[in-house]
Amino acid sequence: MNNRTNAVWAIIFVIAAIFLGWRIATGNFGRIYVKGDPVSVKAEDGSVAASWQTYTKVPPRDHLESGVSVSIPRTIGLWASAILTLCIFSFLYGDNPFYKTAESIVVGASAAYLMVIGFWTQIIPNLIGNIVPDWTRAWATPGLDPEAKADLVYLLPLILSIMLLWRLAPVGGWISRWPLAFFIGATAGFRLIGFMEADFVAQIRATIIPIWVRNPAGGVDIWASVGALTMILGVISCLIYFFFSLEHKGIVGRTARLGIWFLMVTFGAGFGYTVMGRIALLSQRLEFLFYEWLWLNNPTADAVSGTASLIMPALGG
Amino acid sequence: MYEFLKTLDRRWVFLLMFLAVATPILLKVTFPEKPSAMVMDVFRAIEDLPEGSKVLMAWDVDPASRGELEPMASAFTRHCAEKKLKMYYMALWPLAVPMIQDSIRILEREYPHLEYGKDYMNLGYKPGNEGVIKVVITNIRKLYTTDHYGTGVETIPMMNGVSSVQAMDLIVNVSAGDPGTKQWVQYVATPFNKRMVAGATGVQAPQLYPYIPAQLIGILGAIKAAAEYEQAVIDGYPHLARIATAKEGLRRMGPQLVGHVLIVLLVILANVIYFIGRRRGDTR
Numbered sequence: 108m109n110n111r112t113n114a115v116w117a118i119i120f121v122i123a124a125i126f127l128g129w130r131i132a133t134g135n136f137g138r139i140y141v142k143g144d145p146v147s148v149k150a151e152d153g154s155v156a157a158s159w160q161t162y163t164k165v166p167p168r169d170h171l172e173s174g175v176s177v178s179i180p181r182t183i184g185l186w187a188s189a190i191l192t193l194c195i196f197s198f199l200y201g202d203n204p205f206y207k208t209a210e211s212i213v214v215g216a217s218a219a220y221l222m223v224i225g226f227w228t229q230i231i232p233n234l235i236g237n238i239v240p241d242w243t244r245a246w247a248t249p250g251l252d253p254e255a256k257a258d259l260v261y262l263l264p265l266i267l268s269i270m271l272l273w274r275l276a277p278v279g280g281w282i283s284r285w286p287l288a289f290f291i292g293a294t295a296g297f298r299l300i301g302f303m304e305a306d307f308v309a310q311i312r313a314t315i316i317p318i319w320v321r322n323p324a325g326g327v328d329i330w331a332s333v334g335a336l337t338m339i340l341g342v343i344s345c346l347i348y349f350f351f352s353l354e355h356k357g358i359v360g361r362t363a364r365l366g367i368w369f370l371m372v373t374f375g376a377g378f379g380y381t382v383m384g385r386i387a388l389l390s391q392r393l394e395f396l397f398y399e400w401l402w403l404n405n406p407t408a409d410a411v412s413g414t415a416s417l418i419m420p421a422l423g424g
Numbered sequence: 425m426y427e428f429l430k431t432l433d434r435r436w437v438f439l440l441m442f443l444a445v446a447t448p449i450l451l452k453v454t455f456p457e458k459p460s461a462m463v464m465d466v467f468r469a470i471e472d473l474p475e476g477s478k479v480l481m482a483w484d485v486d487p488a489s490r491g492e493l494e495p496m497a498s499a500f501t502r503h504c505a506e507k508k509l510k511m512y513y514m515a516l517w518p519l520a521v522p523m524i525q526d527s528i529r530i531l532e533r534e535y536p537h538l539e540y541g542k543d544y545m546n547l548g549y550k551p552g553n554e555g556v557i558k559v560v561i562t563n564i565r566k567l568y569t570t571d572h573y574g575t576g577v578e579t580i581p582m583m584n585g586v587s588s589v590q591a592m593d594l595i596v597n598v599s600a601g602d603p604g605t606k607q608w609v610q611y612v613a614t615p616f617n618k619r620m621v622a623g624a625t626g627v628q629a630p631q632l633y634p635y636i637p638a639q640l641i642g643i644l645g646a647i648k649a650a651a652e653y654e655q656a657v658i659d660g661y662p663h664l665a666r667i668a669t670a671k672e673g674l675r676r677m678g679p680q681l682v683g684h685v686l687i688v689l690l691v692i693l694a695n696v697i698y699f700i701g702r703r704r705g706d707t708r
Contacts, residue, residue, distance in 0.1 A: 112433060116435070119439070199435065199438045200435060217519070220518065220519070221518050224518045224521065224549060225518070225551050228548055228549055228550055228551070228572075229550060229551050229552075232569050232570050232574075233550075233567060233569065236569060237569075248570055248574050249574065250570045250571075250573075250574040250575040250576040250579070251569060251570060251574075251576055252569060252576045252578050253576075255569070294555075297554070297555075297558055297611075298554070301554070301607070301610035301611055302610065304610070304614055304615055305609050305610040305613075305614040305615075305635075305639060306610070309614050309638060309639055310634060312638070313634070313638050313639075373630065376630055377627075377630045380626035380627060380629055380630060380645065380646055381626055381627050382626075382683075382684065382687055383626045383646045383647060383648060383680060383684070384492050384625050384626030384627050384646055384647070386445060386647075386679060386680055386683040386684070387491040387492040387626070387646065387647040387676055387680065388488070388489075388490075388491040388492065389441070389442075389445050389491070389679075389683075390445050390449060390491060390676050390679040390680070390683075391490055391491025391492075391494075391676070392491070393442075393445055393446050393449050393679075394449055394675075394676075397446070397449055397450060403450060404450055404451075404452060
């Protein structure tokens, strides 16, 4: 970038920083208000066995109502989310330490979350809970079926899991290949069946359709017929394009060329859909930053609903 | 000008895109949507179910697809709640659990008369990808011994008589990728001839169209179809028009329009620059 471009970008960042500084100085953004509702569970004798509070998010304009308070943990979460979003966005300007930090946090948090949720949703109820149900019910999952009996078949997946983890041991790493071979074989087996049935046989059946489509009155439905003909032409020409046992010359070559056109239209449609998807993701993140973090013209907060003001009025609404 | 445009730094394009998306968001620009025939097929698949029908709400999503799929998930939830259908939420993606909880919060806030365990329940996430589908289609209790909160499924009233996913009257899948709609079609909709509708990300939607209409009743492809479906639900249940969060997809179509216009202009501009360069013999 030349000096003039650098200067323009510097001005843009300074304007953004001034705006943020002004919002921080006025203090009217970046907080989450909650309202506490007491919940209690009664014992059989009518006494209160347990009680706690549940907190529901409320719009900022309700902050003066009784029982409404700033939720510190949720506010920290909001700021963390906003700062991490900006860190990730900073990659658009160029690779930098902020982006790297945010990326590492995402990877680490996702891995930890996956491990914890896998442990509590699969290993505890479905593995340990089936091998030693009474013990599992006693310390981990009280809701487990009280009549459940030990099912020792589940020792088999337990043994396979231990064999798989053997890879981490200093010796005998080859042991992990056996369960791996089992998983690959089983997965290939049922994937083959799924693809054969849904993507091969059913798709061939879906292509065998009448070219002249009749409407309920008995006449020819022109547009439906054009659609059917286009689909059949597309399928045949694309199949011929990928058929390499014949040289692509003459009628075969011309049909293959038509197949390329169908493929290009398909790729174009795919690109269009991808653009739509990416813009939707960007608008969702900007909505988060503008509405939830900066409190700019939030349509879901009742305080500004129906008003033309760009900046959400002070907390009093 | 030619030299400037030919060597334009891509960061200016990013800035333009930011402005194109941010401006309609701040100005709350929205456009009317007319549901397409495909969206109406999805709408009618739910609308025509009798009250109390069982619907599997399979949310195979993650936060990265939230911008596109959350409006669909919320609209499906509201539509099923309005129809008084029984909703069974489950997920094949670990990060889908918070989004299921978002859907359940809609039910708690907007439909307080509906009761957990009687009208809706959260089976939660199970690891195993399509392996989970293969099990639940024949025996749901083999894998789901408890719901997401650790309550035994045998104590949950709406699980009475539900031994497998075959008991469901309709499968509603919101999918961000694999495992998702493709696997539900492969292992449930096709072999067991189950009725199914889906909402998918834009990237995934073109791969799913060949399944319509024999294997899938219809799909909502990307945010455009989500907005149309929201409109269809609002047309059917006009009181939802008062709820701002019921129009998330509709709201996101403003930035879509301006963003797409910008992309089209940039594609045209890039082609013009290319052809000018070719005519000048500029091979850089």
